[in-house]
Amino acid sequence: MAVGKDKEREIVDAAVALFRDNGYHATSMQDIADAVGLQKGSLYHYLESKEDLLYRIALETISEYNRQLEAIVGSDLPGAEKLLRAVDAHVLMQSRDVGTVTLLRDSGALRPDQREEIHGLTRRYAELVETIIADGIRSGEFRAVDVKMATFAILGACNWIHRWYAAGGRLHPGEISAAFGEFFLSGLGAARGSGD
Amino acid sequence: MAVGKDKEREIVDAAVALFRDNGYHATSMQDIADAVGLQKGSLYHYLESKEDLLYRIALETISEYNRQLEAIVGSDLPGAEKLLRAVDAHVLMQSRDVGTVTLLRDSGALRPDQREEIHGLTRRYAELVETIIADGIRSGEFRAVDVKMATFAILGACNWIHRWYAAGGRLHPGEISAAFGEFFLSGLGAARGSGD
Amino acid sequence: MAVGKDKEREIVDAAVALFRDNGYHATSMQDIADAVGLQKGSLYHYLESKEDLLYRIALETISEYNRQLEAIVGSDLPGAEKLLRAVDAHVLMQSRDVGTVTLLRDSGALRPDQREEIHGLTRRYAELVETIIADGIRSGEFRAVDVKMATFAILGACNWIHRWYAAGGRLHPGEISAAFGEFFLSGLGAARGSGD
Amino acid sequence: MAVGKDKEREIVDAAVALFRDNGYHATSMQDIADAVGLQKGSLYHYLESKEDLLYRIALETISEYNRQLEAIVGSDLPGAEKLLRAVDAHVLMQSRDVGTVTLLRDSGALRPDQREEIHGLTRRYAELVETIIADGIRSGEFRAVDVKMATFAILGACNWIHRWYAAGGRLHPGEISAAFGEFFLSGLGAARGSGD
DNA sequence: AATGAATGAGCCTTCATTCAT
DNA sequence: AATGAATGAAGGCTCATTCAT
Numbered sequence: 025m026a027v028g029k030d031k032e033r034e035i036v037d038a039a040v041a042l043f044r045d046n047g048y049h050a051t052s053m054q055d056i057a058d059a060v061g062l063q064k065g066s067l068y069h070y071l072e073s074k075e076d077l078l079y080r081i082a083l084e085t086i087s088e089y090n091r092q093l094e095a096i097v098g099s100d101l102p103g104a105e106k107l108l109r110a111v112d113a114h115v116l117m118q119s120r121d122v123g124t125v126t127l128l129r130d131s132g133a134l135r136p137d138q139r140e141e142i143h144g145l146t147r148r149y150a151e152l153v154e155t156i157i158a159d160g161i162r163s164g165e166f167r168a169v170d171v172k173m174a175t176f177a178i179l180g181a182c183n184w185i186h187r188w189y190a191a192g193g194r195l196h197p198g199e200i201s202a203a204f205g206e207f208f209l210s211g212l213g214a215a216r217g218s219g220d
Numbered sequence: 221m222a223v224g225k226d227k228e229r230e231i232v233d234a235a236v237a238l239f240r241d242n243g244y245h246a247t248s249m250q251d252i253a254d255a256v257g258l259q260k261g262s263l264y265h266y267l268e269s270k271e272d273l274l275y276r277i278a279l280e281t282i283s284e285y286n287r288q289l290e291a292i293v294g295s296d297l298p299g300a301e302k303l304l305r306a307v308d309a310h311v312l313m314q315s316r317d318v319g320t321v322t323l324l325r326d327s328g329a330l331r332p333d334q335r336e337e338i339h340g341l342t343r344r345y346a347e348l349v350e351t352i353i354a355d356g357i358r359s360g361e362f363r364a365v366d367v368k369m370a371t372f373a374i375l376g377a378c379n380w381i382h383r384w385y386a387a388g389g390r391l392h393p394g395e396i397s398a399a400f401g402e403f404f405l406s407g408l409g410a411a412r413g414s415g416d
Numbered sequence: 417m418a419v420g421k422d423k424e425r426e427i428v429d430a431a432v433a434l435f436r437d438n439g440y441h442a443t444s445m446q447d448i449a450d451a452v453g454l455q456k457g458s459l460y461h462y463l464e465s466k467e468d469l470l471y472r473i474a475l476e477t478i479s480e481y482n483r484q485l486e487a488i489v490g491s492d493l494p495g496a497e498k499l500l501r502a503v504d505a506h507v508l509m510q511s512r513d514v515g516t517v518t519l520l521r522d523s524g525a526l527r528p529d530q531r532e533e534i535h536g537l538t539r540r541y542a543e544l545v546e547t548i549i550a551d552g553i554r555s556g557e558f559r560a561v562d563v564k565m566a567t568f569a570i571l572g573a574c575n576w577i578h579r580w581y582a583a584g585g586r587l588h589p590g591e592i593s594a595a596f597g598e599f600f601l602s603g604l605g606a607a608r609g610s611g612d
Numbered sequence: 613m614a615v616g617k618d619k620e621r622e623i624v625d626a627a628v629a630l631f632r633d634n635g636y637h638a639t640s641m642q643d644i645a646d647a648v649g650l651q652k653g654s655l656y657h658y659l660e661s662k663e664d665l666l667y668r669i670a671l672e673t674i675s676e677y678n679r680q681l682e683a684i685v686g687s688d689l690p691g692a693e694k695l696l697r698a699v700d701a702h703v704l705m706q707s708r709d710v711g712t713v714t715l716l717r718d719s720g721a722l723r724p725d726q727r728e729e730i731h732g733l734t735r736r737y738a739e740l741v742e743t744i745i746a747d748g749i750r751s752g753e754f755r756a757v758d759v760k761m762a763t764f765a766i767l768g769a770c771n772w773i774h775r776w777y778a779a780g781g782r783l784h785p786g787e788i789s790a791a792f793g794e795f796f797l798s799g800l801g802a803a804r805g806s807g808d
Numbered sequence: 809a810a811t812g813a814a815t816g817a818g819c820c821t822t823c824a825t826t827c828a829t
Numbered sequence: 830a831a832t833g834a835a836t837g838a839a840g841g842c843t844c845a846t847t848c849a850t
Contacts, residue, residue: 266813
């Protein structure tokens, strides 16, 4: 019956959409209140502050990214497969957009301590990708590339997707992740094996 | 002696730094005025509006990116070399940061018409990268990858650099561009040495 | 208990007085806020903008003028009587000053569309006066004067009253309207007694 | 050669036009500077302040009105003729618009002492009109109307002209003054003689 | 005579937040 | 749980005026 929780969810969801479309700064509490049919003041029964909302969204988002990647890394699949699945999950989340844009673009507006926390979680995400690559190199699946550089390249490519991805556009998430995965594997010297 | 131009340059430079560090929205005209030792009202001798400042920075930045890439694309180097140089130039600009962060993060705050203009110029940049890849495929230097996907991957990886690059840090721009270039060429099936 | 409406009324009334005494441009939102004991930002719970205030006042005022004249024109009194009553009502409104000065002096500061609306309503007022005169001529009560010219003369004379009328001064509104009415009727060749 | 005087004249003339069209408050010193091809700061070689400009315009305007009326009142024409000429002169000045609108609408923005001076001169104008009427009554040309009321009515009608007069429109100044003069004379009981 | 950089006060407006009801 | 009036600080911007050159 947690009715309060429902409303809270509604508010966060409205904020996700508004922050995504207009940006954190350009979205007012009034906008959010309007979106959920409440008065501005009433929002404060559910939140502490506007920034609190940003924090929740960023946290939810990066947590979901980490959760998915953690599961992949924890599996006992071969390295190439892990990478492909990681890319696929990433692309899917970017295309659905939970709070990706907000996390990526607006988390600089967080309070230092919260920003640092979120930052730590995104570093964690990067480390997981590093793990995949480092393990793959160790097992001989990948070439001996610079792990950090390869990670940054792959991460950057993937985090850029929301900037050009058009929901309902020409490309399906699956096609994107296939192309990206193939490109990355090739970059890691692991693509030729698939042709053998 | 063009004193006025100097002050104007000083203001824009101050804005570049403040926008980069704190974001466009979190930077006030007062902040900029303080940075250059003027009253905030005095800034308007040099600008039409705060947004005008954003526009100038975004325009300067994307123009510089395009200028450099244009020169590379227009040369008669082999495709792989063009790509390497493009990546090198891009990394260098990101590491120096003209207004890269502002262009990439805040240009959504521009007026629709100016945003569209800037957007058009960034599209132009992407097209130039596409050209390099498409030409390389045509000449047989690169594998027959999906040009658009490869472009997006490379562009994303490169545009992400400013997020993790630390001036004066462990990595020099040259090392980054070498690693990235090698990774991309390998992704395009053109890694030097692999053909030997 | 409609407390909100009361405050709104209070604000508009304060603005009427301030605009009248100091003019629209010379009155700041701070002045209005001070007059009603609010912070200036708080005014915006009741208004959209300063100009909105001007619009409301102009609209209220011209509407009241039109309402009264409409009633007189719609009656079945003889033409001379209609004119006398119109003048009487006009003088009374000018002497009480709802927002007459603001309407007459400052409505040029309105946004084009609102200015046009107000302008249309003042034209309506003039048309009603024209109707009285034209009907009076048709019925033989008035001389065959140029209707437009007579209307402008009468309107001008009446709209000038607020410039010299002193509340609590020597002249009562009733005396003014009696003198003006007599002057106008005489001008229209309908002076009572002249026909005796 | 008084070159400085020429420029000064040019500035005042530009201000007259701008004040008339946009109002005193809505006209900036920049607007005036632009109109005469000077920098804002340079205007202060010719004026003390913006308000000084308003004062000069108001003073010039009311002085011209007084000069003309003074000449008419000082002549030895019959009362009716004086009134007709006064109206004619007034209409002509309103139609040409020296600074009539500014004088009538914006002189409230003057400093108290200057406002009072201008106000005194407009009172002088009214007194001259009163003189015409009072003399006409004394000589038997006009009915024994309330002099002040008749003056206010005539003055109001005439001062309203600029609000509806359209240069190059249907009505020529001469037609307006003829209609107005006839209306006023009739109001003063002096029109019948013209039909004899 | 003219410039144009600079001032500084003030303007209208926005907005996250609080709180009595 | 919800309201909505009110705050207070800040924001971008305008503008008449000054003054060294």
